[in-house]
Amino acid sequence: MATLQGLDRGLRALNSISLAADGLTVADLAAQLDVDRAIAYRIVQTLEEHALVSRQGKRVRLGAGAATLAGRFQHQLVLAAQPVLQELADATGASAFLTLAHGARECVPVAGAQPTVHHGPVQVGYRIGVRHRLERGANGVAILALQPPWPEESEEIARARESGYSITSGQLQQGATGVAAGFEVPGAVGASVGVVAMHEFDVESVAAQVKEAASRLASLSNA
Template identity: 70%
Template sequence: MAILQGLDRGLRALNIISLRTEGVTVAELASRLDVDRAIAYRIVETLEEHALVTRGEGKRVRLGAGAVTFASRFHPQLVRAAEPVLQELADASGSSAFLCVAQGDTECVPVLAAEPTQQTVIRVGYRIGMRHPLAKGAAGIAILAVNTPRPNEPEAVGEARSTGYSVTSGELQPGAIGISAGFEVPGLLGASVGVVAMGPLDAERIGAQVREAAARLASLSLI
C-alpha cells in the first residue's frame, strides 16, 4: 500500500509540475500534495533520478527530458499527422485548433494545439494535458459520438452523431464556443479534432472543416 501511495504521489506531482511552465518550488509542491516538505523533496529526487523533472533557476522544479521522451512515444504517428492538419484548420477557421484523446471512458485530454497564422485580437485555447469530463465540451462529446450509442447518453452526443460534429457554448470557459468532430484511433477509445473561439462561429462552415480534418486523420495509418 505504501508503494502504491508513493506512486500515486509521484504521478500527482508530475501532473502539478506539468501545468506550471514556470516550474514549482518544493514548498509549493508539498502544499499541493498535502505532504511534509521532506516527503516532497524525496518525490522530486526520485523523479530527478529518472530524468522526469529537473531543478533550474531558483530551484524551481520543471519537467525533464525523460518526460519529453515518454510524450514522444505516445502515438507519434498521430501527433505528426495531426500537426499540419491542425495548422490548416486553424488558418481556415481563424481560430485555435486542437487535438484531443479519450483518457479512459470518462475524461478528455488535449494533446496538441495550433494557432492561426494570422493572429486574432482575442484568443482562447485548451491547456495541453488539462483533463475534463468527456460529456462536457465539444471535444469530449465528439469522441462519445463516434462510439456505440449508450442508454441515457447526453442529447448533445446524439446530435453530434447525426450532424458529424458537436457544438458547445461556455461549457469549459464562459463565452467560448467549441466545434469538434470525432474519429477512431487504434489503441485509443477515441479522438477528436476541433476549434475553439470567443464569440460566435459559423457552425455549418466550420463544422464541415472539422469533419474533413477528422476524416483525414482517420484515413491515415496511425498504429
Template identity: 60%
Template sequence: MGTLQGLDRGLRALNFISLSPEGLTVAEIASQVGIDRATAYRIVQTLEQQGLVTRGPGKRVRLGAGAVTFAGRFHPQLVRAAGPVLRNLADATVNAAFLSVAQGDQECVPVLAAEPSRKSIIRVGYRIGMSHSLTRGANGIAILALHPERADEPEAVREARQVGYSVTAGELQHGATGVAAGFDVPGLLGASVGVVAMGQIETSRIGTLTLEAASVLASLSRA
C-alpha cells in the same frame, strides 16, 4: 543477456491493457502478467503517474493520453500529417484548431493545437494537456458520439451522432463556441478534431471542415 524484471513486467502489463478497450482490473492484470496483486498495483501506479494509463469506473485500467506520444513516435507519418491537418483547418476557419484524445472514459485532453496564419483579433485561452470532462466541450462530446447510444447520455451527444459533429457554446470558456468531429484511434477510446472561436461562426461550414479533417486523421491513425 538478462532483462530488467520490473521493466519487463511493466511493459507486459501495458501491452495487455492496450489490447483491452474496456479496461482491466488490477487482479486481471496480475493474472495475465503472472504476478501478485500488490506488484500489479505498484505497476499501475507507476504507469498512471506517467500518464500512460488511467483508471475509470469500476477501477478498470485503460490506456492514458500519455500513450499517444509513443504511438505518434511509432507512426511518424501520423505525427507529420497531424500538424498540417490542424494548420489547414485553422487557416480555413481563421480560428484555432485542436486535436484531443480521450483519457479513460471520463476525461478529454487536448494534445495538439494550431493557430491560423491570419491571426484572429481575439484568441481562445485553451490549454494543451489540461483535461476536462468528456461531457463538456465540443471535443469531448464528439468523442462520446463515437460510442454506442446510451439511455442516460446527454442530448448533445445524440445530436452530434446524428449530424456527425458537435457544437457547444460557453462550456469551457465564456463566449467561446466549439465545433468538433470525432474519429477512432486504435488503442484509445476515441479522439476528436475541431475549432474553438469567440463570437458567432458558420457552424455548418466549419462542421463540414472538421468532418473532413477527422476523416484524414482517422485514416492516418490506421496506417
C-alpha cells in the same frame, strides 16, 4: 487492482509540482501528499535524478525531463495531425485542436494550431495537455458520440451522433464556441478534431471542414 504505493506517491508528487507555477517547497509538497517530510525529500531526490524536477534553492519545480518525455509522445498520429490542424485553422480562422480520449471519462487536447492570419487579438484558453471531462466541450462530446447510444446520454450527444459533429458554447470558456467531429483510432481510443473561436462564424461551413479534417485523420491513422 494492485497499484504500487511508492510509485503512486512519486507520481502524485510530480503532478503537484507541475501544478505549482512558481515551485513548491519540500515541506509544502509533504503536506499536500500527507507524508512525512523525509519521504518527500527522497521522492524529490529520485525525481530529480530523472530530470523530471529541478531544485533551485528551496523550491522544486518541473524539470526539462518533462519536455523530453513529451517530445517522445509523438505518436505518429500527433505528427500527422499537425499539418491538417494548421490547414483547418487557416481555413476557418479559428484555433484547431486534436483531442484524445483518456480512459472512459476524460480527454486531453494533445495538439493545436492557430490561424496564421489573425482576426484580432483572440486568445483561446483551450490549452494543450489540460485534461478535462468528456462531457465538457465540443471535442469531448464528439468523442462520446462515437460510442453506441447509451441510455442516460445527454441530448447533445445524440444530436452530435446524428449530425456527425458536435457544437457547444461557453462550456470550457466564456464566450467561446466549439465545433468538433470525432473519429476512431483503430488501436485504442477515440479522438476528435475541432475548432474553438471567440467570434461568430458560419456553423454549417465550419462543420463541413471539421468533418473533412476528421476523415482525413481517420484514414491516416488506419494506414
